[in-house]
Amino acid sequence: MTIRTIRRYTLTTLMLAMASTLSAQDLIARQAPIDVKLKAVDSITLNKIRKQELLINPSTDLYTSWNNKAVFCYSDDEVPETYKIDLRGFAMPTTSRKINSHVGYRPQFRRMHKGLDIKVYTGDTIYAAFSGKVRIRAFQPTGFGNVIVLRHGNGLETIYGHLSKHLVSEGEIVRAGQPIGLGGNTGRSFGSHLHFETRLVGALIDPEELFDFPNQDIKCDYYIFRKHGKNTKGEKNLNTSSQALAVATASSQTEEDNKNQDDKLIGKFYKVNAGENVSSIARKLDISVERLCNANNISRSTRLRPSQILRY
Numbered sequence: 001m002t003i004r005t006i007r008r009y010t011l012t013t014l015m016l017a018m019a020s021t022l023s024a025q026d027l028i029a030r031q032a033p034i035d036v037k038l039k040a041v042d043s044i045t046l047n048k049i050r051k052q053e054l055l056i057n058p059s060t061d062l063y064t065s066w067n068n069k070a071v072f073c074y075s076d077d078e079v080p081e082t083y084k085i086d087l088r089g090f091a092m093p094t095t096s097r098k099i100n101s102h103v104g105y106r107p108q109f110r111r112m113h114k115g116l117d118i119k120v121y122t123g124d125t126i127y128a129a130f131s132g133k134v135r136i137r138a139f140q141p142t143g144f145g146n147v148i149v150l151r152h153g154n155g156l157e158t159i160y161g162h163l164s165k166h167l168v169s170e171g172e173i174v175r176a177g178q179p180i181g182l183g184g185n186t187g188r189s190f191g192s193h194l195h196f197e198t199r200l201v202g203a204l205i206d207p208e209e210l211f212d213f214p215n216q217d218i219k220c221d222y223y224i225f226r227k228h229g230k231n232t233k234g235e236k237n238l239n240t241s242s243q244a245l246a247v248a249t250a251s252s253q254t255e256e257d258n259k260n261q262d263d264k265l266i267g268k269f270y271k272v273n274a275g276e277n278v279s280s281i282a283r284k285l286d287i288s289v290e291r292l293c294n295a296n297n298i299s300r301s302t303r304l305r306p307s308q309i310l311r312y
């Protein structure tokens with residue numbers, strides 16, 4: 001072997017080695033985004049599973065039992081001292097803006113009125129206020145009449161009384177804004193209306209603290225329930241999660257999912273027009289369908305109502 005040959009040999013080996021190193025780096029470089037993509041897909045799938053679990057077994061941190069017979073069934077459960085209720089992802093139970101009767105003592109009946117009466121006509125559609133599961137579908141002739149009780153992932157239970165018709169079955173999973181019944185005048189009712197209650201482990205919360213029917217909106221993003229002392233409304237559009245609130249957090253996963261988006265997109269609302277759907281609105285707002293869905297706890301196929309308020 002001449003020196004020249006040795007040199008040539010070494011050079012070839014060197015070049016080969018360099019080439020193989022380059023191609024390996026190239027491979028790693030190509031692979032990295034795939035890994036990132038896979039991780040993103042993983043977390044999306046995981047979040048979907050978590051959200052699904054929340055719907056199948058809503059608020060198991062608060063409720064130990066699932067009772068299909070009694071509207072009030074909380075003897076085994078304790079009302080928490082404080083609880084942070086996530087109101088995002090709401091839908092208005094009715095498009096009616098007229099309140100007939102508030103929560104409070106009624107001297108003529110010598111009893112407390114524990115719900116909010118909203119004027120609806122017989123046959124008007126009543127919608128699920130949040131996503132959740134149907135706990136009660138019953139007829140109580142001397143009380144609520146045809147009644148639906150839903151349990152939600154944010155800790156709340158909502159009660160819809162005096163319906164003329166049920167549209168959902170016991171145990172059914174419902175999405176916020178899904179029709180669950182028709183307005184009516186059944187049970188202890190004088191004139192068609194919706195009797196609407198919002199409760200946390202049976203403890204009454206005035207629905208007007210949460211929902212603004214005249215303006216068809218919620219009063220706050222988060223509502224801090226306090227067993228003793230004054231309840232506080234999470235200031236609207238303020239990311240209260242950044243405050244040091246020593247409270248149990250409802251559906252913290254969903255909150256975490258949406259937090260980053262909310263940080264960027266605080267206080268933007270969109271009122272749905274007739275004929276619009278999730279995709280067309282996302283296009284119009286120039287945001288992804290996924291972002292719109294996450295911010296409102298809805299899915300791509302959720303049917304939207306005209307005048308429904310979406311957050312983005």
Ligand SMILES: [Zn+2]
Pocket residue numbers: 113115116117194195196
């Ligand atoms: Zn009532």
